Amino acid sequence: MGRFISIVRQIVLWLVRVLSRLGQPMVKSESPPNVIPITSKAEPEKPRVIKKIVIHCTDSRDSLDIGAAEIGQWHRRRGWLKIGYHFVVRRSGLIERGREENMIGAHVKGYNVNSLGLVWVGRDNCTDDQYQSLVKLTRYLMKKYNLPIVAVVGHWELNSGKTCPNISRVEFRQTLEKEMQ
């Protein structure tokens, strides 16, 4: 009998939960839970503490020559405020700014608060110009935020389900080291 009551109680509790949700607006399921909503468009006055530089690729066809504007459109369609990355390196090697550095990005689950997100446009072949720009940009940010080489990581190092950014970590770090000398 006690068991029967507990089952009935669970069903009632479940019904209350379902009914209480009916009046609430739908939450976009694609919106990642780790993105802190930003209410103001102005940059926060206090600079963020940056501990990591996370490298990404857009995972778009290599023939697609897109930049921050297009990626911003994709991300806004997901319900985000704006582009989730802080910097975009186009196929030509041109570097475009995305989200302001002082703003928390939306690019790596669990590590957005203290990181910067850099993305190269493409999937398989990072062009030479792109690679050089990515190295220069990373070096510039390492100096600016006083970060060691181990603070530079690929997306996959923080999320084992990914292969992003599809470039060799070893090679990239070696190139960074050479640039530092």
Ligand SMILES: [Zn+2]
């Ligand atoms: Zn990524």
